[in-house]
Amino acid sequence: xxxxxxxxxxxxxxxxxxxxxxxxxxxxxxxxxxxxxxxxxxxxxxxxxxxxxxxxxxxxxxxxxxxxxxxxxxxxxxxxxxxxxxxxxxxxxxxxxxxxxxxxxxxxxxxxxxxxxxxxxxxxxxxxxxxxxxxxxxxxxxxxxxxxxxxxxxxxxxxxxxxxxxxxxxxxxxxxxx
Numbered sequence: 387x388x389x390x391x392x393x394x395x396x397x398x399x400x401x402x403x404x405x406x407x408x409x410x411x412x413x414x415x416x417x418x419x420x421x422x423x424x425x426x427x428x429x430x431x432x433x434x435x436x437x438x439x440x441x442x443x444x445x446x447x448x449x450x451x452x453x454x455x456x457x458x459x460x461x462x463x464x465x466x467x468x469x470x471x472x473x474x475x476x477x478x479x480x481x482x483x484x485x486x487x488x489x490x491x492x493x494x495x496x497x498x499x500x501x502x503x504x505x506x507x508x509x510x511x512x513x514x515x516x517x518x519x520x521x522x523x524x525x526x527x528x529x530x531x532x533x534x535x536x537x538x539x540x541x542x543x544x545x546x547x548x549x550x551x552x553x554x555x556x557x558x559x560x561x562x563x564x
Contacts, residue, residue: 408501413542417496417535420542421510425491428563433478436563437471441536444468445546448564451529454550462560474563484561489526490515491564496533504537505545512549514564527551527564 420439427435440446449461465471494511501507509532516526529551536545549564 409498409506413506414498416542417498417506417508420535420544421493421496424544425493429488429490431488431562433475433562436475437468440468440471440544440547441538442468444471444544445548446471446544446563447547448549448551448560450554451550451552452554454548462556478561482561484559485518487516487518489562490517490523493531506533506535506542508533508535512564524557526557527560528553529564 424436424439427439444465444467446463446465447461448463452458453460463474465474492513492515496508496510498506498508509530511530512528513525514527515523517523527549529549532546532548532550533544534546535542551564
């Protein structure tokens, strides 16, 4: 990849990575901690904590890779504020009926594409495993997070998290956040 010409992907140009010195070690560690804390909260079923990883005005989308790469807007789930995330938490607890299961997230190291002031443009691969009671663990969802992370007084938060999953098929439904 040339510093003068961004690489094209099926979804459009990839933002050029900034030189390593623009992302200091403290910020890198905070980004790693954000990813780890996010996964741990979801794996623990700590739904009240999930919206706190986001800014008040945020985007959280779950979308199949094919739609994302073609620029189609159709998403499996699309939420556009922390209040909408909180509504989803209410739905998980109070209105959605499903067989209970556990999740386990494995998240790769984030790849930072660009640093622009207080905003980090990055992505990380993920795999979510699901375990239902008295059943073997299965791979539930695999893909990548495309994130815009911002510095806030409370620490790093997601201004945008797009969960782009690789398959077109979802077993049953997505109840819990990815």
